[in-house]
Amino acid sequence: MSLYEHVYLARQDASAQQVEELTAHLKSVVEGMGGSVAKTEYRGVKSLSYRLRKNRKAHFTLMNIDASSAAINEIERLERLNEDVVRYLTIRVDEHEEGPSAMMRRAERDRDRDERRGDRGDRFERGDRGDRPRDRDRDRDRRPREGSDDLEAATEV
DSSP states (O other): OOOEEEEEEEEETHHHHHHHHHHHHHHHHHTTTOEEEEEEEEEEEEEEEEEEEEEEEEEEEEEEEEHHHHHHHHHHHHHHHHTTEEEEEEEEEOOOOSSSOHHHHHHHHHHHHHHHHTTOOTTTGGGOOOOOOOHHHHHHHHHTTTTTTTHHHHOOO
């Protein structure tokens, strides 16, 4: 038996319940072939870097698997046949990572940061600067625009 990390992307039109059912089915296939699933982690719907089969978003699911290569081949075959699965990737690892994955830790860190920030509003808002005009705005107000009557009046004088 070897250790694997398996990630699959399900299309955005599938419901979270359908993705959970697919994960349960894949887990039962692995266990039926003598393996075990140490951890399943549903990461939610995330935006993709580029379109995959006309999908801009996908449901991400991670599975830590301890099984034979035959079990991995079988779940990959099932995913190729399933219309809801957009992509999958299986990597053999030396040991499984304990606790939440790096992606889930990042999500928790971002959530904590947002809670600390509270109702401060837009994070780019600079209240300490006051209402002062920028140089660009002043220059824009002084120069007449092309094609306007002000430009013709300025060149005639």
